[in-house]
Amino acid sequence: MSAGPRGDITHRVLPSDVNHLGTLFGGRLLEWMDGAAEIAAARYARRVVVTVAMEQVVFTQPVQVGDLVRIEAAIDRIGRTSIRVQVTAWRELTDGTAVIACAARLTFVALDASGRPVPVRGACPDADAPQAAETSPSSPA
Ligand SMILES: CC(C)(COP(=O)(O)OP(=O)(O)OC[C@H]1O[C@@H](n2cnc3c(N)ncnc32)[C@H](O)[C@@H]1OP(=O)(O)O)[C@@H](O)C(=O)NCCC(=O)NCCS
Incomplete structure (x- = not known):
């Protein structure tokens, strides 16, 4: 577990979250990642924070309906007025194994x-x- 405020959250992927291929809609996943990162940043700043940039987005695995998505958000840089957060979304399978989805x-x-x-x-x-x-993923939420 890394030091500092975090914003880890877990979602169950529901039918309303998927695209026309039946896998998790990328925009929905980015929404969840933005939300998790905002929690970490606001916990550090102890103020209102807004997203100014979303960079280096890489989708590496499709996520299926019914999967759990564990999102880990950890601060990796403090600027003058800005806070940068590294976010990893893990696809958790029923058997407990996890792979990075984004x-x-x-x-x-x-x-x-x-x-x-x-x-x-x-x-x-x-x-x-x-x-x-x-x-690697932290212990389950
Ligand atoms: C965020 C916002 C207030 C920044 O205003 P601004 O006039 O650009 O402010 P500044 O130029 O003083 O930059 C503020 C910080 O943002 C950083 N920043 C600005 N643009 C950035 C970018 N594209 N990528 C990374 N950091 C950026 C600056 O480096 C600075 O960081 P620092 O103080 O740690 O050095 C303004 O751009 C804004 O309101 N954006 C809309 C936010 C929003 O609606 N988000 C979606 C909903 S949460």
Whole structure:
């Protein structure tokens, strides 16, 4: 488990989440990943944060209806007003094995009450040295 705030969440893939091929719609997965990453970033900033960039998105495995998708979101860089979060989505099979379905790097900006970027460094003293996301899934949610 990496240090610092995280935003791990797990979803069950339902029929309403799939595309015309019957596999998880990529846009839905990105929505879930954005949500998980926002939780990690907001926990660090202790403020409202907004997504400014979603980069290096790679889909590596299709996900089927009924699968669990475990999303791990860990902070990997603190800027002046921005927080970058590495996100990995794991497809969990019924037998407990897991494979990476998607990975991405998201950047958030903390905002003040007027909606302007505000410094975040040191906002979360417990997370001085946040680590990158792990390469194997954590224990089940
Ligand atoms: C986020 C937003 C407030 C930033 O405004 P801005 O005028 O670009 O602010 P700044 O130029 O001061 O940049 C703020 C930070 O964002 C970073 N940033 C800006 N554009 C970026 C990009 N394309 N990729 C990565 N980081 C970026 C800057 O590097 C800076 O980080 P730092 O302070 O850690 O160095 C503005 O772009 C915005 O409101 N975007 C829409 C957000 C939104 O609606 N998201 C979807 C819903 S959550």
